[in-house]
Every structure is written in C-alpha cells, then in structure tokens.
Amino acid sequence: MGGNNKPIGVFDSGVGGLTVVKELFRYLPAEEIVYFGDTARVPYGTKSRGTVTRFAFESTGFLMDIGIKMLVIACNTVSASSLKEIKANFDIPVQGVIHPGAGAAVKATKNKKIGVIGTERTISSGAYVEAIRALDESIEIYSKACPLFVPLVEEGWLDTEVTYLTAIEYLEPLKREGIDTLVLACTHYPLLKGTIRHIMGKNITLIDSAMETAKAVKETLKSLGLERKTDSPPSHRFYVSDNPEKFVRVGERFLNKKINSIEKIDIEG
Amino acid sequence: MGGNNKPIGVFDSGVGGLTVVKELFRYLPAEEIVYFGDTARVPYGTKSRGTVTRFAFESTGFLMDIGIKMLVIACNTVSASSLKEIKANFDIPVQGVIHPGAGAAVKATKNKKIGVIGTERTISSGAYVEAIRALDESIEIYSKACPLFVPLVEEGWLDTEVTYLTAIEYLEPLKREGIDTLVLACTHYPLLKGTIRHIMGKNITLIDSAMETAKAVKETLKSLGLERKTDSPPSHRFYVSDNPEKFVRVGERFLNKKINSIEKIDIEG
Numbered sequence: 001m002g003g004n005n006k007p008i009g010v011f012d013s014g015v016g017g018l019t020v021v022k023e024l025f026r027y028l029p030a031e032e033i034v035y036f037g038d039t040a041r042v043p044y045g046t047k048s049r050g051t052v053t054r055f056a057f058e059s060t061g062f063l064m065d066i067g068i069k070m071l072v073i074a075c076n077t078v079s080a081s082s083l084k085e086i087k088a089n090f091d092i093p094v095q096g097v098i099h100p101g102a103g104a105a106v107k108a109t110k111n112k113k114i115g116v117i118g119t120e121r122t123i124s125s126g127a128y129v130e131a132i133r134a135l136d137e138s139i140e141i142y143s144k145a146c147p148l149f150v151p152l153v154e155e156g157w158l159d160t161e162v163t164y165l166t167a168i169e170y171l172e173p174l175k176r177e178g179i180d181t182l183v184l185a186c187t188h189y190p191l192l193k194g195t196i197r198h199i200m201g202k203n204i205t206l207i208d209s210a211m212e213t214a215k216a217v218k219e220t221l222k223s224l225g226l227e228r229k230t231d232s233p234p235s236h237r238f239y240v241s242d243n244p245e246k247f248v249r250v251g252e253r254f255l256n257k258k259i260n261s262i263e264k265i266d267i268e269g
Numbered sequence: 270m271g272g273n274n275k276p277i278g279v280f281d282s283g284v285g286g287l288t289v290v291k292e293l294f295r296y297l298p299a300e301e302i303v304y305f306g307d308t309a310r311v312p313y314g315t316k317s318r319g320t321v322t323r324f325a326f327e328s329t330g331f332l333m334d335i336g337i338k339m340l341v342i343a344c345n346t347v348s349a350s351s352l353k354e355i356k357a358n359f360d361i362p363v364q365g366v367i368h369p370g371a372g373a374a375v376k377a378t379k380n381k382k383i384g385v386i387g388t389e390r391t392i393s394s395g396a397y398v399e400a401i402r403a404l405d406e407s408i409e410i411y412s413k414a415c416p417l418f419v420p421l422v423e424e425g426w427l428d429t430e431v432t433y434l435t436a437i438e439y440l441e442p443l444k445r446e447g448i449d450t451l452v453l454a455c456t457h458y459p460l461l462k463g464t465i466r467h468i469m470g471k472n473i474t475l476i477d478s479a480m481e482t483a484k485a486v487k488e489t490l491k492s493l494g495l496e497r498k499t500d501s502p503p504s505h506r507f508y509v510s511d512n513p514e515k516f517v518r519v520g521e522r523f524l525n526k527k528i529n530s531i532e533k534i535d536i537e538g
Contacts, residue, residue, distance in 0.1 A: 039315075039316075040310070040316060040320050041309070041310050042315075046311075046423075046512065046515065047308075047309060047512060048511050048512050051309050051510075051511045051512075147420060147423070147424055148417075148420055148421065148424055148426075148431075150420075151416060151417055151419075151420040152417065154315075154416070155416055155417055157417075160438075161434055162417075162431055162434045162435050165430055165431045166431050169429075169431065241320075242316050242317050242320045243315065243316060243317050243320075246315065268537050
C-alpha cells in the first residue's frame with residue numbers, strides 16, 4: 001500500500017488527546033505521530049454539533065495535507081458528533097474514541113449497569129448510550145456531564161480538595177445507581193483516575209477511552225497491513241492553532257514525556 | 270451627529286459581557302444595546318494576543334456593519350490585549366473595561382495596595398498594572414489569575430463549597446499582602462461577589478469593572494452629545510456565534526432579565 005511509513009494523524013480540540021498519544025506510544029512504539037490540537041478554539045464540548053463538525057473538517061484537512069496513513073479522532077466531542085461525516089468525506093481509515101470505550105465497558109460490566117461521564121456535548125449527543133445499546137440492549141446506562149473536570153485538569157489541580165468535592169458532586173448520583181463500570185468519556189479524565197477511583201471504590205471498573213482507542217488503532221493497522229516497516233526511530237510532530245508554550249507546559253504532564261517539535265499554524269479557512 | 274438613536278454595540282467572548290449590559294441598563298435605561306457574544310470561540314482568556322485581536326476585529330466589524338454609535342469591549346481579555354488596535358482601526362468611540370476599573374481602584378485605595386484578579390491572559394498582559402501605575406506610580410499591585418472562576422460561574426456554582434475553596438486558594442495570597450482594594454478584572458466575577466466578599470472581609474473595597482464601565486459609557490455619550498433622543502422604549506438585540514439556547518439559559522442569570530431576541534451568526538471570515 002506504500003503508506004506504511006507515513007505517520008498516524010491524531011487531532012483533538014486541545015491538549016486532552018495527548019492521553020491517546022501516550023497510549024499510542026505504549027501500544028505502537030514504532031509508529032510516528034502527527035498531532036494537531038485546536039487550542040485557538042478549545043473547548044469544543046460546549047459548542048454545537050454544526051460548529052464542531054466544521055472545526056473537525058478543518059483539522060482533518062490539515063492532517064491529510066501533511067500526509068497520514070490513518071486518522072485518530074482523539075476527542076470524544078468530535079467522535080460523538082462528527083465521526084460519520086468525517087468517514088464519509090475523507091478517504092482514510094478513521095478511528096474515533098467512542099466505540100472502543102463502549103465495547104470495553106460492555107465486556108467489563110457484570111450487573112449491566114454502566115456509567116458514562118464526559119463533557120456536556122458528549123453526554124447530550126447520546127453517542128455512548130447508542131454505541132453501548134447497539135452491543136447489548138439490556139444494559140442500563142447512567143450518564144453525567146462533568147464540565148468542571150477539564151478546567152481542573154488544565155489548572156493542574158489533579159489531587160486537591162476542590163477536585164475531590166467537585167468529583168463527589170458529579171459522581172455520587174452514579175454511585176447511588178449501583179453501576180459496576182464507569183467510562184471516562186473525555187480524554188482529560190484519565191488524569192483524574194486517582195480521585196475518581198477513590199470516590200467510586202475499588203470494585204468499579206474504570207474504562208479509559210484513550211487506552212481502548214490505542215488498542216483499536218493497533219488492530220486496524222495490523223489488519224490493513226499498515227504497520228511501520230523501518231528500523232529508524234520514530235519522530236513525532238505536534239501542531240497547535242494557538243499558544244504552543246501552554247500546550248507544551250500542560251501537554252508534558254499529560255504525556256509524561258518531553259515535547260520537542262511544536263509549531264503554531266492557522267487553521268481557519 | 271445623526272447617530273443618536275443608533276444602538277450601543279457591546280461584545281464579549283461569550284456570556285460574561287452581560288454583566289456590563291446589566292449595568293448599562295441600570296445607568297442608561299433609554300439606550301438600545303446590540304450585543305455579540307463569540308460563543309463559538311469562547312474562552313479568549315487562555316488564547317494568545319494575536320488570536321484574540323483577530324477575533325476582536327471580526328466582532329467589531331460585525332457590530333459596525335449593523336450600525337452602532339459607540340463600541341463597548343465588555344471583555345477584559347480583549348481590552349487588555351487589543352484596545353489600541355481597535356481604536357486605531359475603527360472610526361467610532363470605543364470603551365474598554367480596564368481603565369474604568371483601574372481608575373476606580375486608584376480612587377478607592379487608602380493603603381495603596383491593590384489586588385487584581387482575572388483570566389490568565391488579562392493578568393499576564395499586565396494591562397491593569399500599567400493602567401494603575403499610569404495614575405499613581407507609588408501603588409503596589411498584586412495580581413492573580415483565577416482560571417477556574419469562569420467555568421464555575423458558567424456551571425452556576427456560585428455559592429458552593431467547591432467555589433469557596435477554589436476562591437480561598439486563589440485569594441489567600443492576596444489577602445496576606447494586606448490589599449485594601451480588589452479589582453474584579455473579569456466580567457464573570459461579579460457573580461462571585463458574595464463568595465469573594467466573604468473571604469476577603471468587609472474592609473476590602475471590591476471594584477466591579479462592569480459597573481465602572483457603564484458609568485464611563487454614560488459620561489462619553491453625554492460629552493459627545495450622543496444620548497438617545499426618543500421616547501419610544503428601547504429594544505435590545507443579542508447575537509452569538511454558537512449555542513443560543515445555552516447563552517439564553519446562562520445569560521438570563523447574568524442579566525437577571527429575559528432575553529427575547531437572540532440570533533446565531535457566522536463570524537469567521
């Protein structure tokens with residue numbers, strides 16, 4: 001297919017998609033990544049479907065122009081509202097973050113009660129409910145938007161009393177419903193795993209969409225014979241639409257790794 | 270001048286500028302307001318200066334096309350980073366929110382120690398420090414970015430323990446410095462006045478930029494002879510670049526009044 005040595009393109013509304021990149025590094029250490037974070041227009045989670053789709057087309061177009069062999073939409077909001085349109089309009093394998101998380105949750109649950117937490121837009125889209133029900137109609141799903149989690153993570157307040165009390169406010173209703181599985185349906189949320197685990201208890205399975213997505217990408221590349229075939233070490237590139245300094249500062253916390261190549265680009269067209 | 274019966278144009282990155290509109294209603298009840306909230310690209314406070322200026326030019330252009338007699342930049346971030354450029358490029362009286370707040374703070378302080386709280390961008394711009402120092406070089410200024418205040422207000426958590434603890438974290442360092450005056454340098458913050466007052470104590474003067482700006486607009490209209498001269502009741506129009514439903518829901522809380530005329534427009538050009 002000739003595209004094997006092209007990078008995997010990943011985009012997100014901002015820095016959150018780096019949790020997916022972190023897992024791609026872990027599951028696909030030989031692959032090269034090109035990342036675009038639309039930091040000029042972050043957050044997407046409170047915006048309308050039409051606006052989010054327009055932004056997503058611009059991001060996809062940018063990565064296609066660079067030349068990628070596969071596209072990963074590392075953003076729950078975009079995956080929830082615009083995955084079909086992107087698949088229909090761009091000629092490339094596309095992986096969103098909803099189906100991997102939904103599939104893993106269905107496999108994990110024993111009492112058939114699953115909780116889903118995410119941004120306002122991800123939750124109101126009903127995309128996780130739809131994806132889970134498509135796999136097992138009998139599952140009960142309890143969803144909750146947690147709009148303060150993203151700003152808390154971006155502020156670096158991962159383990160403060162404020163974060164703990166905010167999480168209690170959001171998570172207690174789900175806990176009361178007796179869920180045994182909770183989907184972290186926003187790429188920022190894995191950084192709050194400790195707090196969420198503390199509140200929800202040890203017996204609840206937390207589903208990390210980022211990790212499940214990386215596993216799905218690995219499978220797709222294998223099934224399409226698109227794995228990178230060279231011994232040279234991979235190099236990665238990061239692009240943002242604004243404020244590269246802040247992206248690097250916050251992003252290195254997400255990635256647990258140095259970001260060496262960062263560039264600001266104009267995305268609005 | 271012929272423009273007397275044109276509306277006052279007001280723009281903000283989102284819903285926050287409505288605290289200025291509320292004060293304009295109070296100080297200038299006969300005037301008509303046209304408001305634009307750039308909700309597709311909110312928040313501005315974490316974005317770079319160049320990006321914010323580009324967005325501000327687009328918002329100003331939109332209001333100029335409608336036809337306004339005066340422009341109010343009801344956004345600290347834009348006032349801090351782009352006021353000069355807007356004044357230089359558009360032929361209309363322009364009022365930002367920085368100088369009224371800075372002036373009122375200088376008048377209010379007795380011990381010459383002023384605190385300023387706002388978004389990351391407003392604080393890092395140093396605009397308040399500059400504006401205050403221009404009036405009185407001997408004043409000591411203590412600034413603090415409070416990035417979680419805007420999402421807390423938008424979530425409607427005005428009076429919760431989370432908000433209280435967040436505010437303590439942000440405000441305690443200012444309190445320790447012994448300031449006697451605190452400038453609320455973000456249009457969202459007046460909704461947190463109760464919490465801020467509770468933490469800072471009764472002896473501190475809180476400067477509400479929104480109120481000071483409305484007073485300044487009133488003076489400017491008077492000095493230019495641009496007051497509205499008709500007995501018909503004013504009608505107001507609100508435009509947003511995304512999600513009018515959410516704007517109305519949150520905005521009516523800011524305005525303490527019904528929003529009857531709302532329209533979604535495309536702003537990117």
